[in-house]
Amino acid sequence: MNANNYKEKTEKTMELLEALPKVKSSAYFQTRVEASIELLNTNKVYSFNLNTALRYAFFIMIIVLNIGVSYSYLKSNNNSKETRESMIQELSGTFFTNSTDNYSLTNQ
Amino acid sequence: MNNKEVFRQLVEDYKDKVVNTCFGFVHQQEDAEDIAQEVFVEAWLNYHKFRGEASLSTWLYRIAVNKSLDALRKRKTRKYIDLIKNLLHLNNEDHNQIKESNLDPLQKIETEEREQVLINALDLIPVNQKIAITLAKYEDLSMKEIAEVMETTESAVESLLSRAKVSLRKHLEEYYKNN
Numbered sequence: 001m002n003a004n005n006y007k008e009k010t011e012k013t014m015e016l017l018e019a020l021p022k023v024k025s026s027a028y029f030q031t032r033v034e035a036s037i038e039l040l041n042t043n044k045v046y047s048f049n050l051n052t053a054l055r056y057a058f059f060i061m062i063i064v065l066n067i068g069v070s071y072s073y074l075k076s077n078n079n080s081k082e083t084r085e086s087m088i089q090e091l092s093g094t095f096f097t098n099s100t101d102n103y104s105l106t107n108q
Numbered sequence: 109m110n111n112k113e114v115f116r117q118l119v120e121d122y123k124d125k126v127v128n129t130c131f132g133f134v135h136q137q138e139d140a141e142d143i144a145q146e147v148f149v150e151a152w153l154n155y156h157k158f159r160g161e162a163s164l165s166t167w168l169y170r171i172a173v174n175k176s177l178d179a180l181r182k183r184k185t186r187k188y189i190d191l192i193k194n195l196l197h198l199n200n201e202d203h204n205q206i207k208e209s210n211l212d213p214l215q216k217i218e219t220e221e222r223e224q225v226l227i228n229a230l231d232l233i234p235v236n237q238k239i240a241i242t243l244a245k246y247e248d249l250s251m252k253e254i255a256e257v258m259e260t261t262e263s264a265v266e267s268l269l270s271r272a273k274v275s276l277r278k279h280l281e282e283y284y285k286n287n
Contacts, residue, residue: 006284013222013229013280014273020245021223023131025123029141033119033148037112040149 115155119148122165125247126172132246133176133238134183135227143179147171162256169247169257173239180231195224229279237272240265 126147131140150171158167230238236258243249243257251262251269258265 006281009222009284010277010280013226014277016219016223016226017241017245017273017276020132020226022128022246023137023140025127025144026137026141029123029127029144030116030119032141033123033145034116036145036149037115037152040152 115152118151118164122168123148125165126168129169129172129243129247130176130179132242133173134179139179139183143175144172146175150175166253166256169243169249169253170259173243173257177235177239195221225280225283226276229276229283232279233272233275237268237275240268241272241276244269 123144127140127144130143130147131137134140134143147168151168158164162170230241233241239258240254243254249257251265254265255262
């Protein structure tokens with residue numbers, strides 16, 4: 001190819017550098033930007049609620065479990081205590097009954 | 109005026125500049141608008157980080173340049189398909205292009221082809237040179253403004269522009285020699 005030819009084409013193309021096409025935003029561009037910001041805010045609120053709800057649910061579950069365990073422990077303790085008390089009463093009853101009988105026999 | 113209204117005004121004031129800057133990198137209206145949308149979303153999310161050391165436009169240009177370069181990196185594999193679409197005029201060059209033409213149809217086609225060759229050559233030059241020349245030629249920013257966007261000195265920008273033209277010439281000559 002003729003050396004001048006490609007140099008000439010190059011320079012002619014370089015001239016276009018001073019007149020590159022410029023564009024403007026489309027008519028709905030602003031609306032789509034605002035919509036995407038709205039969506040962002042909605043998602044933020046949604047995820048905030050879900051996370052918070054899960055967090056609260058977890059704490060409530062821990063508290064309920066603790067209450068349940070404590071109640072069972074106390075109940076089982078109470079049961080043992082009642083059993084001991086009834087045993088003591090029975091034994092006491094027997095003792096006093098026997099004592100009374102003995103007294104009666106002695107005083108005859 | 110609340111945040112939303114301030115932001116709405118910001119988008120209104122800068123949307124054309126941002127879209128045009130992104131167009132300077134990706135050369136397609138739809139892609140430019142997608143990237144510009146991301147720019148404004150990022151501006152919304154990070155407005156609290158804007159320290160006011162640079163002007164608002166400089167800050168937006170920086171985000172636009174970074175987002176555009178990210179998009180170009182992701183788009184590498186698609187570039188050959190885009191080239192074919194451009195040559196076959198299948199890209200949507202719609203009414204949003206401001207450039208007017210008084211050329212006859214044949215000259216217009218020739219000009220468009222040379223434009224495409226120039227755009228392809230622009231994609232081949234080093235990134236910093238590309239940023240400088242895109243901001244200078246698409247956005248008509250001054251050396252000072254480009255230096256603020258690129259966080260460098262005016263003399264560095266001058267050097268980049270000069271080297272960008274040399275690189276472009278080299279690629280164009282190579283193209284025309286082989287075609």
